[in-house]
Amino acid sequence: MNQTQSLPRTETMLLNVGPSHPSTHGVLRVLVELDGELIVKADPDIGYLHRGIEKMCEYRTYHKCMPLMNRIDYLAGEANNLGFCLAVEKLLGIEAPQRAQYIRVLLTELTRIASHLFWLGTHGHDLGAMTPLFYAFREREKVMDLCELVSGARMFPLYFRIGGLAADLPQGFMEAAWDFVKTFPRRWRDYDNLLTQNEIWKERTVGVGVMSAEEALNWGWSGPMARGSGVDWDLRRDNPYSRYDEFDFEVPLGTREGDTYSRYLVRMQEMLQSNRIVRQALEKIARTEPGVVKCDDPRVSLPPKELVYTDIAALINHFKIIQEGILPPVGEVYQAIEAPKGEMGFYIVSDGGPKPFRLKVRTPSFVVLGSLDKLCRGRLLADMIALIGTMDIVLADVDR
């Protein structure tokens, strides 16, 4: 009898993961082909959370697109709104007042901290570290409270407007924000102590899911994912928007190895850098004139409420903006921002009407998830859980 006949017959097995499973961070289904415990192929099946946001925006005025933008990456609503506002402002050729821009930076960076805390908690939890989740969510709650202060809503603040902000900061906000900024570095050390030198954590993350810098760019990686591979690129520094060029911060690159541990270090350091930016923003806001948070353009900004009730011209203006919407010139723009998860881009085509002719949202999660198969091949099934975690995807951001 020859040897091949005596060996047991082997074949690959198809395993269904998700669509609803704690480690898939939302409704993601992955069809995994396994050879024993090794992954032969991982095919993500997405679209469970597809709401057709791009299509819906073609049917509503620019202002009315804003609530939908909030819900693209629902862990960082303010970042999406900032990107969309900047894109429409670019199309219109207007700029928000200085104070509004600083407040936008302040809230976007707070959102980045909240988003990274969510990633830290869930990523740790996926890999068996229970404690970071409780610690991270404690501070995330503080950021949520700050969002609630400015807008009344925690997850979807909807505080930014095209041309500025809905209102100035409320009383008591600055004190609460300072309180957060001062305590956060101390809290951060707690997470750092729990994981950074933890042997089990390093065992699960070092050398897992390695991507070279060149491949990272080929696969469209941006933000912390690309930086973990040593790509020294941050849109806030390299293509500054919303006055980021006036802020002093560093762009962390982790170990530059491109593995899960390096990406962990990048996001950890980014939280501290964001805290630095928030601190500077608070100082800058204090030096600007209170109340000036909308651009002085009657085509775009709603008149003050007191005037709407007393002045007929203001009332008409108010109705025109709400009913007709704003009318940008014919043209097309692309505006990208450094969202917590990477490059968030808005491509708007205007036909001169009050609604976008076409709005394309380039989301970082969609692009990164497209490389899951490449990262997983030849690795253990358990590594896939670490890799989905390190991608920091939000399925609402993937599916739109």
Added chain:
Amino acid sequence: MSAAVDLLQEKFADEVVAVVEFRGDTTVVVRPQRIVDLCRALKDDHVTAFKYLSMIAGMDYLPQSPRFGLVYNLYAHKNHSRITLKTLLADDQAPASASVSGVWPTAIWHEREIYDLMGIRFHGHPDLRRILMPGDWVGHPQRKDYPLRGR
């Protein structure tokens, strides 16, 4: 930024239809036939070095004809510049173009999305299936003649 436009006008003079500057964005309208060569040249050239594809957007310009188009947004980390390539597809009934997934693998998913939502086919694509809609879905929801609330 002009380096990219120069390169295109020099090497692909017959392909470039128009160069549009709007609000600081440079858009080059090109013919669709040699889009892959063009993208390859922009990526491999030492000066332009567009190593990164930000996105591809499928366009439906109904009632215009040609009706369908593709928009590529490229980024160069070397000099932090962007360029937008825009191309209009000749066939209104069965729009198709060549896949750039061989140049940037990130295009695989972008093109799947465009196929799914716009119904534009890509030649040479390794895995052209629906991605967001269910596999047995009929129609392409992002087309302008597809009603907002579905059929």
